[in-house]
Amino acid sequence: MIRWRKGEVLSVRREWPGAVELQVSLPEGDCRALAYPPLVGRPEPGDTVLLNTTALAMGLGTGGYAMVVAVPDRLPEDPDGPGHLVKARYTPLQATVLGADEQDSPYHEVLREADSLDGMPVVVADLHSALPAILCGLYGTRPSAKVAYVMLDGGALPGWFSMSAARLRETGWLCGVVTTGQAFGGDVEAVTVHTGLLAARHVLGADAAIVAQGPGNLGTGTRWGFSGVSAGEAVNAAAVLGGRPVGALRVSQGDLRERHVGVSHHSLTAYGRVALARAQVVVPGLPGDFGARVAAQAAGLADRHELVTVPVDGLEELLGRSPVRLSTMGRGLAEDLPAFLASAAAGRHTAALLG
Structure with a gap:
């Protein structure tokens, strides 16, 4: 193994x-x-x-x-800080961190009875690569917004693995990273996606949150065997806490796998089957036959969610200003522009929700 x-x-x-x-x-x-x-x-x-x-x-x-x-010949010093949350539990590299929601945390009292996101928009995406593209669309309209990234544990567990998140934090495009579940290494640690969202709102003071798994998602080519099912669960968490869930579609024109061309089957399953709460699912207004294909596939979600068609004019220019390299499954803007436009459209819609 x-x-x-x-x-x-x-x-x-x-x-x-x-x-x-x-x-x-x-x-x-x-x-x-x-x-x-x-x-x-x-x-x-x-x-x-x-x-x-x-x-x-x-x-x-x-x-x-x-x-x-x-580094066997030069071991690090023993940690001396507080913290009782064990993450990557019962693995050889299990780590103890201070959770925002645990009793020794200075934020425990804030979160102990916290039960509402106060209507905060929560953008949910399948892939980690959607994160900077969503921010490009959001900041194109609301450059003063405070946005937190809530990282799920379906991909990489260490938040440190993401160069994009580190750079986005450094440039001020993220007010903080919250690592939830078995994920660790964020600015804020949380036990569940629920307390992670509450920490984004009440600890980091975010106006909006983006929820996605860390880099390196897992898929098996089966209907249910992929880590992105957590996107549907995140919609449920945002809704039950009084947030406004926004679904970003995973779209591709460049993927060689038919199940991911147009709207990925990951999005259709996560939003169409797993998400029991109602979300605003953003349909990018892409041109031509491909845009018509995306709209037709997304229409199957209309019974469960509110579909919001968002124009994509000007988004390519905003994506070109990203402070981090845009790449999804090894493809950049030139190889799969619709993938990034779909995420940026979700960001644009979220900016409109912020007023």
Whole structure:
């Protein structure tokens, strides 16, 4: 189940908050490796590192790193901070964090009886790659809005893995990252998506929240076997807490898999079967035959949700100003523009809800 290797750090390639990318020498050749200093300490050139090379050997795109499990000759100091939430529980790298909702948190009293999002718009998306595109559409109309990212645990567990989230936080496009469930490493930690949403509103003071899984979603080519079903569950959570759920459709014109062309079957299942609460599902006003196909597929959701058609004029220009690289399943703007336009349209609609 795990491919173990021992290697030597050759150099630090780059780093961002919570993560360091390394060049590591292995018996079979050099490779890229990723370390999370809050978990394992900061590896330096010359260090021996213990690696999990499973994702590297499998050739995974998003997760195609060797992962540093330990720097055995130079262990980090024991943590001395508060926190009783254990995440990645009962794995060799389980970590204790301070949850916003736990008793020792300074926000416990704020969240203890919190039960409402006060009508806060909550944009729900399937893929992590939708995050910056949604923000492009939202800030095109409401540049002063405070937006939080609530990260689900269907993809990467460490919030540190996302270079996009780190950069969006740095540029002020996100007022904070909330990691929920088994995910960890955000500005705020929460036990569930419900307390994560409440923390976004009452701890971070967000005007709107975007909910999506971390990078590296899981799919099996079956109707129900994909981690994006959590998008439907997030709609339910937002609604029961008095938020205004907005559904961003997963759309593609460039995917080679027919089940994802037009409106992905992930969106049709998550919103059409899993989401029991009513949401405003944004249908991008795409031109031509492809736009007609997207509209026809989305029409199947009309019995359960309010469909809102949003024009896409001007959104490509806004997407071009993104402070982070736009990429979905390895495709950029030029290879799959409709994918990003659909997310940006959801952001544009959310801006309108903010008044």
